[in-house]
Amino acid sequence: MKSKAVTLAARPVGMPKKSDFAIIETDVGEPGDGEIQVQNLCMSVDPYMRGRMVDRKSYVPPFQIGEVLTGGCIGRVLKSNHPDFAEGDHVSSHHGWREAYTSGVEGIEKLGALVTDPSAYLGAIGMPGMTAYVGLLEVGALKDGETVFVSGAAGAVGSIVGQIAKLKGCRVLGSAGDQEKVDLLTGELGFDYAFNYKDGNILNHLREGAPDGLDVYFDNVGGDHLQAAITHMRPFGRIPLCGAISVYNDFEPAPGPNNLTMAIGLGLTLRGFIVSHFNHLAGDFRRDMEQWVTSGQIKYKETIYEGIDNAPDAFIGLFTGANVGKMVVNF
Amino acid sequence: MKSKAVTLAARPVGMPKKSDFAIIETDVGEPGDGEIQVQNLCMSVDPYMRGRMVDRKSYVPPFQIGEVLTGGCIGRVLKSNHPDFAEGDHVSSHHGWREAYTSGVEGIEKLGALVTDPSAYLGAIGMPGMTAYVGLLEVGALKDGETVFVSGAAGAVGSIVGQIAKLKGCRVLGSAGDQEKVDLLTGELGFDYAFNYKDGNILNHLREGAPDGLDVYFDNVGGDHLQAAITHMRPFGRIPLCGAISVYNDFEPAPGPNNLTMAIGLGLTLRGFIVSHFNHLAGDFRRDMEQWVTSGQIKYKETIYEGIDNAPDAFIGLFTGANVGKMVVNF
Numbered sequence: 278m279k280s281k282a283v284t285l286a287a288r289p290v291g292m293p294k295k296s297d298f299a300i301i302e303t304d305v306g307e308p309g310d311g312e313i314q315v316q317n318l319c320m321s322v323d324p325y326m327r328g329r330m331v332d333r334k335s336y337v338p339p340f341q342i343g344e345v346l347t348g349g350c351i352g353r354v355l356k357s358n359h360p361d362f363a364e365g366d367h368v369s370s371h372h373g374w375r376e377a378y379t380s381g382v383e384g385i386e387k388l389g390a391l392v393t394d395p396s397a398y399l400g401a402i403g404m405p406g407m408t409a410y411v412g413l414l415e416v417g418a419l420k421d422g423e424t425v426f427v428s429g430a431a432g433a434v435g436s437i438v439g440q441i442a443k444l445k446g447c448r449v450l451g452s453a454g455d456q457e458k459v460d461l462l463t464g465e466l467g468f469d470y471a472f473n474y475k476d477g478n479i480l481n482h483l484r485e486g487a488p489d490g491l492d493v494y495f496d497n498v499g500g501d502h503l504q505a506a507i508t509h510m511r512p513f514g515r516i517p518l519c520g521a522i523s524v525y526n527d528f529e530p531a532p533g534p535n536n537l538t539m540a541i542g543l544g545l546t547l548r549g550f551i552v553s554h555f556n557h558l559a560g561d562f563r564r565d566m567e568q569w570v571t572s573g574q575i576k577y578k579e580t581i582y583e584g585i586d587n588a589p590d591a592f593i594g595l596f597t598g599a600n601v602g603k604m605v606v607n608f
Numbered sequence: 609m610k611s612k613a614v615t616l617a618a619r620p621v622g623m624p625k626k627s628d629f630a631i632i633e634t635d636v637g638e639p640g641d642g643e644i645q646v647q648n649l650c651m652s653v654d655p656y657m658r659g660r661m662v663d664r665k666s667y668v669p670p671f672q673i674g675e676v677l678t679g680g681c682i683g684r685v686l687k688s689n690h691p692d693f694a695e696g697d698h699v700s701s702h703h704g705w706r707e708a709y710t711s712g713v714e715g716i717e718k719l720g721a722l723v724t725d726p727s728a729y730l731g732a733i734g735m736p737g738m739t740a741y742v743g744l745l746e747v748g749a750l751k752d753g754e755t756v757f758v759s760g761a762a763g764a765v766g767s768i769v770g771q772i773a774k775l776k777g778c779r780v781l782g783s784a785g786d787q788e789k790v791d792l793l794t795g796e797l798g799f800d801y802a803f804n805y806k807d808g809n810i811l812n813h814l815r816e817g818a819p820d821g822l823d824v825y826f827d828n829v830g831g832d833h834l835q836a837a838i839t840h841m842r843p844f845g846r847i848p849l850c851g852a853i854s855v856y857n858d859f860e861p862a863p864g865p866n867n868l869t870m871a872i873g874l875g876l877t878l879r880g881f882i883v884s885h886f887n888h889l890a891g892d893f894r895r896d897m898e899q900w901v902t903s904g905q906i907k908y909k910e911t912i913y914e915g916i917d918n919a920p921d922a923f924i925g926l927f928t929g930a931n932v933g934k935m936v937v938n939f
Contacts, residue, residue, distance in 0.1 A: 499869060513885075521869040533864025538830060538852040540880030547878040549871030554844075 278305040278314075281585045282345040282375035289330050292596060297330070298589035303345070305377045307356070312381050313368075314356040320373035321349035321399040322582075322591045322604040323433075324520060325551075348373035349404055351388070351395040367391055369398060376585055376608050392567045400603030401570055401577035404552055405433035407562045408519060409495075411555040413438050416517040416548050417493045419445055424487045426450040426506060428474070429497035431458035431578070433603035434519060436466060438495045440575045443467050450486040452479070452502065454598040461601060465576060479505035495519060504534040510545050518549040578602025609636040609645075612916045613676040613706035620661050623927060628661075629920035634676070637710045638687070644699075644713060645687040651704035652680035652730040653913075653922045653935040654764075655853050656882075679704035680735055682719070682726040698722055700729060707916055707939050723898045731934030732901055732908035735883055736764035738893045739850060740826075742886040744769050747848040747879050748824045750776055755818045757781040757837060759805070760828035762789035762909070764934035765850060767797060769826045771906045774798050781817040783810070783833065785929040792932060796907060810836035821845075829853050835865040841876050849880040853927065909933025 279302055286299040308314045326348060329340045340346055350373030354366045359382050362368070367388040372378045388398060400406060412434075413419050425442040429435040430451025439462065442449045451462045452474040462471035470486030472479075479501055483491065492514050494506035499521030506516065540547065569575040580600040582591040588606045595604055610633055617630040639645045657679060660671045671677055681704030685697045690713050693699070698719040703709045719729060731737060743765075744750050756773040760766040761782025770793065773780045782793045783805040793802035801817030803810075810832055814822065821842035827834050830852030837847065871878065900906040911931040913922040919937045926935055 503868075504864075518868070518872050520872065530866035532866050533835075533868040535861035535863050537834075537849070537864040537878075538880075540878065541849050541851065542882055543880060544882070544885050545880050547868075547871065549869075549874060549876050551873060551875070554875050 278377060279303070280305045280375050280377040283585065283588050284345050285330060285340045285342055288332060288342065289327070293327065293330070293589075293593050295589050295593070298346075298592075300586055301345075303375065306379045308358045308379050311359050312379055313354050313359050313362045313385070314377070314379045315352040315368060315370070315372070315385075316355050316377050317350045317352040317373065317375065317608055319351055319396045319399060319581075319605050319607045320585075320588065321403070322588065322595060322606060323348065323405070324595050326592065327596070346374035347371050349399055350374075351398050352377075362387060367395060367398075369403070374585075374588060392571050396579055396581070396603070396605045396607065397570065397577055399605055400433050400579060401437055401575060402563065402566050405603060406437050406566050406577075407555070407559065408552040409434045409437035409441060410562045410566065411552060411558055412517040412519050412550060413441055413493070413495060415555060415558070416550045417495060417515045419447065419493055421446045423492035424448045424450070424489065424511075425493045425495065426452075426483060426487065426491050426509075427495040427497065428452045428502040428506075429520070430462055430468065430471065431601050432497060433600075435495070435497050436462075436578055436602050437575065439468050440466060440569075442493075444569065444574060448487065450483065450491075452482070458598075458601060461578070466578075474502065480508055483509040490514075493517070496521070500531060504536055507534050507536050507539055507545065510539075510543055513544045514546075516545060516547040518547055580604050582606045584608065609708065610634070611636045611706050611708040614916065614919050615676050616661060616671045616673055619663060619673065620658070624658065624661070624920075624924050626920050626924070629677075629923075631917055632676075634706065636708045639689045639710050642690050642712055643710055644685050644690055644693045644716070645708070645710045646683040646699060646701070646703070646716075647686050647708050648681045648683040648704065648706065648939055650682050650727045650730060650936050650938045651916075651919065652734070653919065653926060653937060654679065654736070655851055655926050657923065658927070677705035678702050680730055681705075682729050683708075693718060698726060698729075700734070705916075705919060723902050727910055727912070727934070727936045727938065728901065728908055730936055731764050731910060732768055732906060733894065733897050736934060737768045737897050737908075738886070738890065739883040740765045740768035740772060741893045741897065742883060742889055743826060743848040743850050743881060744772055744824070746886060746889070747881045748826060748846045750778065750824055752777045754823035755779045755781070755820065755842075756824045756826065757783075757814060757818065757822050757840075758826040758828065759783045759833040759837075760851070760853060761793050761799065761802065762932050763828065764931075766826070766828055767793075767909055767933050768906065770799050771797060771900075773824075775900065775905060779818065781814065781822075783813070789929075789932060792909070797909075805833065811839055814840040824848070826850060827852070831862060835867055838865050838867050838870055838876065841870075841874055844875045845877075847876060847878040849878055911935050913937045915939065 289297045370385045427435045427438040431453040450470045459471045462468040472482040490511035494516045497520040620628045701716045758766045758769040762784040781801045790802045793799040803813040825837035825847045828851045
């Protein structure tokens with residue numbers, strides 16, 4: 278059995294480009310004892326992967342040149358030599374960026390019954406959704422009725438952050454990079470106020486959308502957004518630091534917010550996190566989010582690229598604003 | 609009765625200078641009903657006052673040009689027309705920058721029996737000591753045996769932070785601005801490692817003094833110190849943001865740390881605070897600190913200027929490194 282796969286051809290310098298990736302064909306072996314063979318249905322494309330393309334110490338080890346990339350994916354078991362897995366089972370793994378694979382079962386999660394499309398388990402009911410859930414409720418310690426601002430609000434994480442906050446009775450502001458996304462936020466997704474961050478001063482938008490200030494700023498982008506939000510926080514506000522997509526492709530480290538000293542008098546908390554710090558909440562998350570999705574209280578948005586040949590374009594698109602909601606490649 | 613007092617003659621631009629202050633003579637009236645007349649014994653000079661000299665919204669309102677400055681002081685009651693205060697009582701108030709005053713008793717705290725010099729109630733047993741106590745134990749959530757770094761370590765707050773951490777069995781690093789202070793830290797104050805931040809790269813010093821990284825960085829200075837500490841934090845490290853003396857006199861807002869995104873993967877918490885956020889712990893603090901001071905477990909250091917005429921020099925000295933421990937003006 279053959280499978281196409283994506284390798285890292287070169288470490289991106291600045292914005293990633295197509296030639297940083299290569300598509301190869303690999304052999305997928307027959308499963309040995311304790312192994313399973315899986316056909317992937319869809320793979321996840323996530324901003325954090327940009328960090329893994331740099332050769333440096335980080336919370337996940339760097340990708341190596343010439344090796345097949347890895348990332349989240351949902352697949353279906355074709356053949357199983359493991360007692361816990363049967364043909365047809367849906368599984369979640371980090372063997373993405375390839376169409377199929379044979380491997381041992383370590384790190385492979387059997388999903389059980391799916392309540393909706395498999396790709397949702399890469400997004401709202403997957404890692405980005407859980408990032409939103411733990412970031413807002415645990416790290417951000419959200420209280421019902423507070424005022425919340427989320428940047429990258431039309432993205433996989435941000436769109437869920439805003440909807441959870443609405444479920445909790447909050448006033449919700451979001452920023453995005455084009456008018457179509459802004460319309461989605463204040464329309465279908467129910468945000469109270471949204472703006473295009475390329476259009477006017479961020480702080481002025483925050484003042485208009487939240488005259489009394491912000492209790493929580495969920496930071497997906499860093500840079501100017503973070504600085505503006507700090508200026509507009511209410512006393513004892515919380516800032517979960519989730520991502521900094523605005524600086525991921527920078528050549529030089531970008532200066533941090535020039536108003537961090539405001540955190541002193543206001544008693545602000547800035548707290549970084551990644552979803553795996555909260556793995557103990559995975560059960561709670563899946564139960565809550567499946568219920569919210571099936572009841573229609575949370576809508577999930579996807580931007581789908583078809584075929585593994587388009588995976589590099591999908592990845593590059595994360596940094597040019599090509600996605601609304603979760604960026605997924607279907608096979 | 610006459611009293612000298614210090615007024616703000618001009619708002620400092622950059623580093624404060626003597627001509628920004630004026631010494632005047634005022635009349636101290638006889639106490640009316642419910643009022644007391646107090647002779648100040650000593651006054652506190654603190655970095656946070658620099659912020660009050662700027663005309664902007666902050667956690668304390670700005671000083672006004674031509675008005676007598678206010679600040680922490682310890683005095684003794686000369687005359688009392690209030691049933692709760694008697695002649696000879698020691699009182700703590702914010703009527704500093706003057707030798708004597710008559711006022712109502714709102715905001716005036718009767719100290720009861722003192723276990724040591726009155727000036728210690730402006731330092732180790734006063735606001736700076738309590739800032740160290742709540743910042744390290746509450747905001748920093750210090751655990752016994754962790755590794756702690758404090759900047760401005762020879763100052764009023766830093767010198768207490770380091771000694772409390774030693775009491776809790778921690779490895780303690782400190783930075784200061786000259787060799788005499790460094791010697792004090794590793795000598796009398798019992799720090800494990802200290803360095804002159806003007807001498808070599810801060811990050812290299814941290815790597816030498818704490819090869820396994822930092823659990824808590826108590827930030828009194830901001831700027832380069834904060835950036836270096838972020839790089840050297842261990843996972844789930846805490847950074848109480850207490851002060852940023854390195855940037856208080858800047859003409860333009862200084863850029864923040866360019867490595868704040870490291871907080872994401874490491875799960876770091878940066879949390880600003882001021883001591884009044886923790887007023888409910890004042891009783892615990894005074895009990896613990898008086899016991900630590902009288903037992904000799906915590907030593908307090910003071911730099912004393914004599915006479916109110918020297919108060920402006922004492923204040924300016926805060927920004928030139930003139931003080932070891934608490935800067936106090938005695939009358």
